[in-house]
Amino acid sequence: xxxxxxxxxxxxxxxxxxxxxxxxxxxxxxxxxxxxxxxxxxxxxxxxxxxx
Amino acid sequence: xxxxxxxxxxxxxxxxxxxxxxxxxxxxxxxxxxxxxxxxxxxxxxxxxxxxxxxxxxxxxxxxxxxxxxxxxxxxxxxxxxxxxxxxxxxxxxxxxxxxxxxxxxxxxxxxxxxxxxxxxxxxxxxxxxxxxxxxxxxxxxxxxxxxxxxxxxxxxxxxxxxxxxxxxxxxxxxxxxxxxxxxxxxxxxxxxxxxxxxxxxxxxxxxxxxxxxxxxxxxxxxxxxxxxxxxxxxxxxxxxxxxxxxxxxxxxxxxxxxxxxxxxxxxxxxxxxxxxxxxxxxxxxxxxxxxxxxxxxxxxxxxxxxxxxx
Numbered sequence: 252x253x254x255x256x257x258x259x260x261x262x263x264x265x266x267x268x269x270x271x272x273x274x275x276x277x278x279x280x281x282x283x284x285x286x287x288x289x290x291x292x293x294x295x296x297x298x299x300x301x302x303x
Numbered sequence: 304x305x306x307x308x309x310x311x312x313x314x315x316x317x318x319x320x321x322x323x324x325x326x327x328x329x330x331x332x333x334x335x336x337x338x339x340x341x342x343x344x345x346x347x348x349x350x351x352x353x354x355x356x357x358x359x360x361x362x363x364x365x366x367x368x369x370x371x372x373x374x375x376x377x378x379x380x381x382x383x384x385x386x387x388x389x390x391x392x393x394x395x396x397x398x399x400x401x402x403x404x405x406x407x408x409x410x411x412x413x414x415x416x417x418x419x420x421x422x423x424x425x426x427x428x429x430x431x432x433x434x435x436x437x438x439x440x441x442x443x444x445x446x447x448x449x450x451x452x453x454x455x456x457x458x459x460x461x462x463x464x465x466x467x468x469x470x471x472x473x474x475x476x477x478x479x480x481x482x483x484x485x486x487x488x489x490x491x492x493x494x495x496x497x498x499x500x501x502x503x504x505x506x507x508x509x510x511x512x513x514x515x516x517x518x519x520x521x522x523x524x525x526x527x528x529x530x531x532x533x534x535x536x537x538x539x540x541x542x543x544x545x546x547x548x549x550x551x552x553x554x555x556x557x558x559x560x561x562x563x564x565x566x567x568x569x570x571x572x573x574x575x576x577x578x579x580x581x582x583x584x585x586x587x588x589x590x591x592x593x594x595x596x597x598x599x600x601x602x603x604x605x606x607x608x609x610x611x612x613x614x
Contacts, residue, residue: 262315269318280355284418287351 320394325365333364333460339600340464355418356467363411369404370435378505419467430459447513454487485530490588497578527562531555544612547598
């Protein structure tokens with residue numbers, strides 16, 4: 252198996268981990284926002300099944 | 304045999320370099336003033352919504368900073384104050400700055416709209432457009448009134464914070480906007496006085512060059528006087544109160560004193576003491592804005608306890 256261990260990979264690894272953490276934080280924030288808005292009743296379905 | 308070894312880019316940017324593109328010090332001011340605008344509003348957001356609002360307002364401000372750095376890379380290279388920025392120093396390419404600025408602009412506006420309302424998102428997109436296009440691409444290099452009009456970009460955050468909660472632009476939002484708008488010219492003209500040739504070398508038409516340094520000193524005094532009337536008057540509105548009034552009276556007295564001293568000095572006096580009065584005025588201007596908005600925030604926080612405001 253080829254192991255690519257160049258100094259630049261170490262530098263990029265730090266950057267990529269940082270970006271990954273930022274994206275994960277964004278996903279968590281969107282999840283939290285969704286929970287807040289849905290549980291507050293701000294989300295109204297357009298219709299319910301069975302209604303005319 | 305051909306050498307196929309990989310040549311690493313010695314200046315490859317780290318995350319910190321991309322973050323520097325966003326002008327973190329400006330972002331911290333935006334966070335603070337937007338937070339005060341949000342707190343001063345008569346109703347409240349859920350803490351998660353409030354956090355998201357402030358975050359995306361700050362990211363929007365950062366995005367416009369990146370776009371400004373992309374456009375101003377040529378003059379940033381010349382000016383001492385900006386030579387070490389990520390693009391002139393070679394850490395980040397102009398295209399990367401442009402891409403980051405555009406991507407974060409889109410993200411921040413969409414997310415602010417989803418987290419709060421479309422009016423706040425609309426104001427944010429206008430703020431980014433105003434700073435990146437109207438100020439950076441047009442006004443900055445074409446008129447000595449660049450700072451006066453361009454200062455509006457920095458004045459929007461507290462208004463956006465307020466609108467994120469209320470959904471509408473009211474007189475209180477305009478007062479907070481006006482406070483920063485009128486503060487910006489004396490703040491930047493004091494800087495221009497002691498930065499001397501930095502703006503001139505880059506060909507930026509600052510008032511110190513187009514109308515002279517004596518005229519700039521008089522302009523600082525006039526704007527400071529107008530700012531004082533506005534700032535103290537704000538004390539008697541719904542975002543003011545006794546704490547704000549006390550802070551405004553003291554700060555505006557000090558600011559006016561500083562402006563009078565600047566107006567009375569000659570260039571020879573200023574050069575002789577290395578612009579000590581102008582530098583002191585500039586430092587005071589930072590405290591001025593921080594304490595005015597801090598007082599507005601304090602009034603808002605104390606109001607539910609029965610202490611804030613005039614009630």
